[in-house]
Amino acid sequence: MDMGLSAAEQRELEGRLQKRQMKDFMGLFSNLVDHCFVSCVDDFTSKSLSTRETGCIQRCVQKQMAQSQRLSERFAEHNTAMSQQAQQPR
Amino acid sequence: MDMGLSAAEQRELEGRLQKRQMKDFMGLFSNLVDHCFVSCVDDFTSKSLSTRETGCIQRCVQKQMAQSQRLSERFAEHNTAMSQQAQQPR
Amino acid sequence: MDMGLSAAEQRELEGRLQKRQMKDFMGLFSNLVDHCFVSCVDDFTSKSLSTRETGCIQRCVQKQMAQSQRLSERFAEHNTAMSQQAQQPR
Amino acid sequence: MSFLGFGRPQPSSAEKIAAVEQEMKLMAEMHNRLTRVCAKKCVPNDYREGDLNKGESVCLDRCAAKFFDVHLKVSELMQQEAQSRGGGGGGGFGMGG
Amino acid sequence: MSFLGFGRPQPSSAEKIAAVEQEMKLMAEMHNRLTRVCAKKCVPNDYREGDLNKGESVCLDRCAAKFFDVHLKVSELMQQEAQSRGGGGGGGFGMGG
Amino acid sequence: MSFLGFGRPQPSSAEKIAAVEQEMKLMAEMHNRLTRVCAKKCVPNDYREGDLNKGESVCLDRCAAKFFDVHLKVSELMQQEAQSRGGGGGGGFGMGG
DSSP: OOSSOOHHHHHHHHHHHHHHHHHHHHHHHHHHHHHHHHHHOOOOSSSSOOHHHHHHHHHHHHHHHHHHHHHHHHHHHHHHHHHHHHHSOO | OOSSOOHHHHHHHHHHHHHHHHHHHHHHHHHHHHHHHHHHOOOOSSSSOOHHHHHHHHHHHHHHHHHHHHHHHHHHHHHHHHHHHHHSOO | OOSSOOHHHHHHHHHHHHHHHHHHHHHHHHHHHHHHHHHHOOOOSSSSOOHHHHHHHHHHHHHHHHHHHHHHHHHHHHHHHHHHHHHSOO | OOTTOSSSOOOOHHHHHHHHHHHHHHHHHHHHHHHHHHHHHHOOTTOSOSSOOHHHHHHHHHHHHHHHHHHHHHHHHHHHHHHHTTSSSSTTTSSOO | OOTTOSSSOOOOHHHHHHHHHHHHHHHHHHHHHHHHHHHHHHOOTTOSOSSOOHHHHHHHHHHHHHHHHHHHHHHHHHHHHHHHTTSSSSTTTSSOO | OOTTOSSSOOOOHHHHHHHHHHHHHHHHHHHHHHHHHHHHHHOOTTOSOSSOOHHHHHHHHHHHHHHHHHHHHHHHHHHHHHHHTTSSSSTTTSSOO
């Protein structure tokens, strides 16, 4: 990204973006835990996860990540289309 | 609002409040999109909105805005009543 | 907490933590209001709370606080166990 | 700086600005919660009509009144609870530990 | 500072940095909402399979396309609404009062 | 500034303060999520009683234990996933594009 920033400002920007990515990642992680917990854990006769629950969690995480990945691609395509449209002279 | 601020501070405050309003507006917009999408879109045999879905979105937005407006009025009345009560000597 | 802070920095930290606690408290309060409202209030033939609704709100708040308290204890135990595990040489 | 202050120092301008901002944020959050909760209670989400009908409008007004009452009620109950546990600010409801 | 500026002052570097940050935040939030909403519509949460099947994948693609359309549609409707109420920024949808 | 530092510079006081703040925020958020999720699983919301009964209390304890386990499990799975995709931090799960 060239926005006419000095080297120091560029470093400042990178640091902030890293923090943002970390935050976003933590948010995705929390959503994943909550969703998979609510979807998979239903047996409270024991305090450790059953084999069935563990398997469900595994499939849930795998599927959610595939889904997030797929929607990221659609989102990126959409953003590209939008920015091309914005640059086109009419 | 007279809070004994200097002209520069007053400008600072206005700038911040404008950012806040923008944020609030974006939040309301997102909630509206999500709510109307979930309520109205249910047909995934096509990638473009059907006439029925588009009509539903329209009515949903209209109704949600009327509702938000009405509740804003009740909220404002409540706040006025509260601040009058707070000023009354008992 | 000894982190090698100066007295001024210590005060700065305490001020910030107080603000954070206030925020957390407000968040818990809002969640409690929303949850108990949704769970207990269902009669909109009147604009004042019925005796039944008021009783339900009372029990809801009491139970939610007991629950929050119990889960806080489990959470604290978990954190203690985690930090002990992290310090153990393997 | 607060030689005329009564008891505690006057807030600085930065603090006043922060307080107004915070107030606006709380108001916006409460408005959001009110809208979410009362929409769920009063307005069906099939959207066959674009206008609020009479019944829905009255329901929203009553829902708002009850929501403010519940707010008050819950804050009273939490104060009682805090006091009955032997005073101190909100003890037992915080993060525990 | 903006003696070559056209109409309005050039944004400072701090403003540019804040704008990029804000943009990233909005993108992340929209991605979260898209994922939440389309998961609900297209993927059953019993998790008997760990892979997205063909039907689910196609549903997600269409769901995303419709979600972007609804975004556009809602922003158009809100602009119309704002104008029909006699101009001004978003009047009537804000905090009221 | 860190002429006695081992490998990387010592965090400044401002950084230490920010880290403690951030830690508290994460803890509060996790407590909120734990409470929301386990309330849903263990406590019916008809509120005919104001006290947690024995069954509900035991359910909450087990729910908390399982929630912490799922946390651990999910973070392991995400690390495996990131590695199996050819290393690098969290690749493929981020904002994509």
